[in-house]
């Protein structure tokens with residue numbers, strides 16, 4: 001096979017943009033596919049045409065980085081084959097199935113860099129399907145993209161850096177905040193301080209968000225546990241939670257934004273038949289790759305949060321490194337000192353990730369103890385109790401079997417939303433470690449598409 005088939009990059013976030021720029025600098029014309037209407041990815045999502053908010057208002061401390069990345073992409077746009085509004089919904093035997101403008105087309109590939117990023121990791125709790133309840137990322141997109149808030153009195157609940165960042169962004173934009181409720185006990189954060197100080201810039205930003213929230217008189221509570229969201233079929237009206245002392249509290253609100261960190265978007269990697277392994281730090285199965293982004297499957301490379309959460313700065317480095325690996329494998333000369341520098345920095349980011357996970361641990365106990373009546377899979381309307389009963393009665397100690405018996409994870413989202421929590425529910429119900437339960441296999445379409453496309 002000749003070298004002239006263009007490499008494909010899936011995703012135009014920080015990882016995909018740096019990958020595309022590196023390939024373009026080497027004289028190649030990569031195809032860049034992204035389901036979003038504009039480049040930038042999650043963190044550097046661009047405002048729609050006609051919106052004129054300045055970078056500082058949109059991206060805060062990251063305004064300069066956003067501007068740099070957007071400029072870099074705009075600079076290569078004429079030298080690459082960029083296809084926005086294009087969802088890659090299947091990947092098979094050298095062909096990508098891409099939905100654009102209501103039609104599916106095949107894009108043949110020889111080399112592909114997967115950079116599809118991440119999504120919110122959630123744990124369902126009683127009442128979480130009421131109108132007015134969003135993920136943290138969803139709440140942020142409403143503000144960043146559409147310039148609107150999800151409510152006038154919003155509870156921010158969960159854990160992770162995004163909890164404080166999104167609450168801060170709402171507060172700064174003048175949004176009403178009922179409280180910020182963190183499931184992480186204060187002691188866990190205090191223990192993580194020495195490690196966090198290894199990335200002083202990131203740590204300082206976190207402290208700034210907390211201080212700015214407190215300065216506005218916003219309550220921040222640590223070590224909480226959600227009990228129930230209350231409301232009607234029309235709207236959520238309160239969050240019932242237990243504080244760190246175990247006392248139940250009711251907080252009136254008209255919206256809730258919640259999330260417990262991020263999960264990598266790994267379905268395309270799965271369809272590419274990359275082997276997965278359980279990552280004890282991130283508590284999820286991740287596709288295997290080396291520091292350069294090479295996978296055991298020839299011609300398939302991984303970069304950015306889609307192969308493990310490491311943040312936007314690491315995603316840029318990983319995108320460049322994966323593109324250089326692709327170039328090396330095609331026989332191009334690449335500068336060894338640059339490879340060494342990228343790999344050194346990527347290792348540092350990976351080390352810091354463990355500290356962040358310790359500072360904001362995934363509260364698996366909430367998922368394990370999910371009340372039976374909680375809707376676990378909202379696509380198929382399966383409760384935690386139904387899931388547990390099906391798994392126990394039919395002796396399903398592997399998550400795909402449990403899915404087949406209960407329909408949990410079989411709906412429109414293909415388990416992308418409920419999957420991580422369902423794995424913990426199953427592991428706890430059967431008294432097994434989470435790595436024994438396995439992972440939901442990726443299935444096409446990786447995101448919902450119209451039936452007409454596949455019939």
Ligand SMILES: Cc1cc2nc3c(=O)[nH]c(=O)nc-3n(C[C@H](O)[C@H](O)[C@H](O)COP(=O)(O)OP(=O)(O)OC[C@H]3O[C@@H](n4cnc5c(N)ncnc54)[C@H](O)[C@@H]3O)c2cc1C
Pocket residue numbers: 010011012013014015016033034035036040041042043044086087088089115116117118119120136137138140162165262265303304305306310311312315446
């Ligand atoms: C909702 C959300 C909000 C976030 N907000 C922040 C923040 O404010 N600050 C911060 O520091 N970090 C934030 N993060 C984390 C941050 O976005 C990531 O660390 C960083 O963007 C990773 O870059 P990436 O290129 O790997 O992925 P992303 O930036 O997520 O880019 C992935 C791109 O791939 C595209 N894509 C995904 N799947 C497909 C597909 N099947 N077909 C075609 N295109 C596809 C997406 O449209 C997207 O443009 C956020 C994460 C999420 C999920």
